[in-house]
Amino acid sequence: MSVSNKIFDTNVQLVKYKVLKEVIKHAFAGDLASSQISIAKQIAAGNKESMHCCIYKERAISEERVFMAMGGDRSNPNPIAVIDIACDECPIDGMLVTSACRGCLMHACKDVCPRDAISIVDKHAVIDKSKCIECGKCSQVCPYEAIITRHRPCIKSCKVKAISMDEDRKAMIDYGKCIACGACVYRCPFGAITDKSFVTDIIDMLKQSEEGRKYRVYAVIAPAIVSQFHFGRVSQVVTAIKKIGFHQVVEAALGADITLYHEVNEWKEKRMLTTSCCPSFVAFIEKNFPELVQYVSSSVSPMVEAARLIKHSDPTAKVVFIGPCSSKKMEFRLPKTGGAIDSVLSFEELQAFFDALDIDTTSLEDSSLDNASFYGRIFAKSGGVARGVADVAASYGVEGVEPVVMSGIDECRVNLMKLKLGKATANFFEGMACDGGCINGALCLTHSSKNVADVEGYGNEAKEKTIENSVKLYKLTLPLKSGARNQE
Amino acid sequence: MILKVCVGSSCHLKGSYDVIEAMKEVIKKCDVEDLVELRASFCLGCCAQGVTVKAEGLSNAAVEHLENGDVLLHNVNSQNVEDIFLNQIYPYIKK
Numbered sequence: 377m378s379v380s381n382k383i384f385d386t387n388v389q390l391v392k393y394k395v396l397k398e399v400i401k402h403a404f405a406g407d408l409a410s411s412q413i414s415i416a417k418q419i420a421a422g423n424k425e426s427m428h429c430c431i432y433k434e435r436a437i438s439e440e441r442v443f444m445a446m447g448g449d450r451s452n453p454n455p456i457a458v459i460d461i462a463c464d465e466c467p468i469d470g471m472l473v474t475s476a477c478r479g480c481l482m483h484a485c486k487d488v489c490p491r492d493a494i495s496i497v498d499k500h501a502v503i504d505k506s507k508c509i510e511c512g513k514c515s516q517v518c519p520y521e522a523i524i525t526r527h528r529p530c531i532k533s534c535k536v537k538a539i540s541m542d543e544d545r546k547a548m549i550d551y552g553k554c555i556a557c558g559a560c561v562y563r564c565p566f567g568a569i570t571d572k573s574f575v576t577d578i579i580d581m582l583k584q585s586e587e588g589r590k591y592r593v594y595a596v597i598a599p600a601i602v603s604q605f606h607f608g609r610v611s612q613v614v615t616a617i618k619k620i621g622f623h624q625v626v627e628a629a630l631g632a633d634i635t636l637y638h639e640v641n642e643w644k645e646k647r648m649l650t651t652s653c654c655p656s657f658v659a660f661i662e663k664n665f666p667e668l669v670q671y672v673s674s675s676v677s678p679m680v681e682a683a684r685l686i687k688h689s690d691p692t693a694k695v696v697f698i699g700p701c702s703s704k705k706m707e708f709r710l711p712k713t714g715g716a717i718d719s720v721l722s723f724e725e726l727q728a729f730f731d732a733l734d735i736d737t738t739s740l741e742d743s744s745l746d747n748a749s750f751y752g753r754i755f756a757k758s759g760g761v762a763r764g765v766a767d768v769a770a771s772y773g774v775e776g777v778e779p780v781v782m783s784g785i786d787e788c789r790v791n792l793m794k795l796k797l798g799k800a801t802a803n804f805f806e807g808m809a810c811d812g813g814c815i816n817g818a819l820c821l822t823h824s825s826k827n828v829a830d831v832e833g834y835g836n837e838a839k840e841k842t843i844e845n846s847v848k849l850y851k852l853t854l855p856l857k858s859g860a861r862n863q864e
Numbered sequence: 865m866i867l868k869v870c871v872g873s874s875c876h877l878k879g880s881y882d883v884i885e886a887m888k889e890v891i892k893k894c895d896v897e898d899l900v901e902l903r904a905s906f907c908l909g910c911c912a913q914g915v916t917v918k919a920e921g922l923s924n925a926a927v928e929h930l931e932n933g934d935v936l937l938h939n940v941n942s943q944n945v946e947d948i949f950l951n952q953i954y955p956y957i958k959k
Contacts, residue, residue: 594906614873623907624872624906624907625873626906627873685906686906689868689903689904689905689906690905690906743873743874743911744873744874744876744877744911745873746873746876746877747871747872747873747876839876839877845881848881848884849871849881849904852884852902852903852904853903853904
């Protein structure tokens with residue numbers, strides 16, 4: 377199938393995808409080790425550079441991309457990394473006086489500056505960078521709109537202020553602050569910050585399963601998938617995933633139903649709770665509001681819950697999560713998940729898998745995908761968890777849940793601050809690091825406002841309208857009682 | 865012995881949960897709750913013949929055996945559960 381750029385929002389995604397596709401092809405063929413240089417040459421094709429100083433630098437960057445597609449630096453458990461030679465060292469730093477400056481008599485900029493950083497030199501405002509704190513007040517008061525604020529896209533995208541410039545002006549991530557949300561990955565115009573890929577691990581896992589004879593490999597897919605892969609139906613995408621070599625596709629939303637059940641029960645006891653399904657949100661609390669960690673729900677994320685269900689029913693199973701999320705690439709290796717998930721694949725990487733294996737989704741038969749309830753499926757959008765908890769609590773006769781929906785880290789910060797200071801009126805805090813929820817996850821193919829409607833529609837298509845049957849299933853797959861044959 | 869009811873998407877849509885409920889009833893009725901472990905399983909690979917139930921650890925069986933002696937029962941629904949259990953499972957439960 378031909379792939380146009382329309383599958384992705386940006387050309388940066390397209391280049392990452394091209395690298396992944398080649399890495400996947402060669403990994404399946406078993407000659408990846410000897411093909412790395414040729415893949416890099418193929419990506420940075422021709423003899424003429426297109427954006428950097430020379431073709432050799434572009435090839436070197438491509439080699440780095442191949443390295444990232446093969447897992448990158450595995451000694452760092454954070455899945456986000458800077459490709460330093462790809463960083464353009466953007467010469468952008470804060471306030472800039474443009475040629476529109478008239479050097480006027482009023483010089484409101486000079487007067488408003490709280491740090492006395494502005495002087496008028498040769499009829500032109502000049503900012504002393506050593507004093508400027510980039511508060512932006514000069515920009516607001518200038519009657520000619522002559523002063524503009526510019527920040528590096530990576531620094532602007534990072535809501536936890538984990539990105540700074542090193543002495544060579546290269547982007548640098550402070551991993552003590554980074555919550556692996558992936559916002560910078562999507563925003564860097566040079567693709568210099570990227571997520572490490574585990575596609576080669578997954579291919580090894582599939583190969584060694586000997587087509588399910590040794591063990592079965594399951595795919596757990598995030599409900600946000602419904603807003604992606606628009607060229608085929610979700611039911612065809614499910615068939616396509618099986619064609620890659622997965623035994624069965626299970627909805628993460630099934631795990632979400634069980635997470636809801638746990639959260640309602642936990643809220644009943646604690647009367648104050650935050651969600652725990654977004655690993656970036658949980659990391660944000662741990663790193664910025666350690667005193668609030670006590671309120672974070674102890675329930676595991678839907679991804680982990682779904683994987684546990686699978687492994688209870690099939691103890692030798694391996695489980696790969698497929699989603700829009702870079703922080704799931706961090707979460708699955710955390711000790712608290714107990715190895716429930718064996719690896720994580722992004723939607724971008726899934727697309728690369730389809731095309732590397734020449735799987736034409738549109739020509740495939742449909743496979744049903746229906747295990748979860750309406751509520752589990754709408755977890756993917758901001759407000760979905762809160763709505764689920766409120767409704768499920770009501771159905772269990774639990775009263776008094778006052779949810780607040782926090783979409784994006786900025787909203788999370790404000791509301792958590794209220795909670796910390798005892799000023800919160802809400803008692804259930806739904807937090808998602810990405811604006812709008814998982815449907816806008818950093819590793820989505822496309823980020824569109826239409827995605828919300830897609831998820832709502834998908835929720836309505838669920839056979840189960842309540843979480844009741846999912847909870848039954850959960851209880852049914854719990855470890856064995858005595859009296860029966862013990863197979864585990 | 866273990867009874868695994870398929871809850872893969874295809875079987876789920878055909879009523880896995882009704883089968884599970886009905887199976888619980890009949891197991892209780894026959895007074896073999898301590899001998900039969902009822903569990904769920906994701907996709908037993910017979911999507912066209914759902915709901916599928918896999919019986920593991922029977923002494924013998926009237927229907928086709930799998931390689932390891934387990935038995936697959938197809939097209940189970942809440943109406944025929946009792947019949948299938950009484951004829952194809954109950955007589956072969958090991959004490």
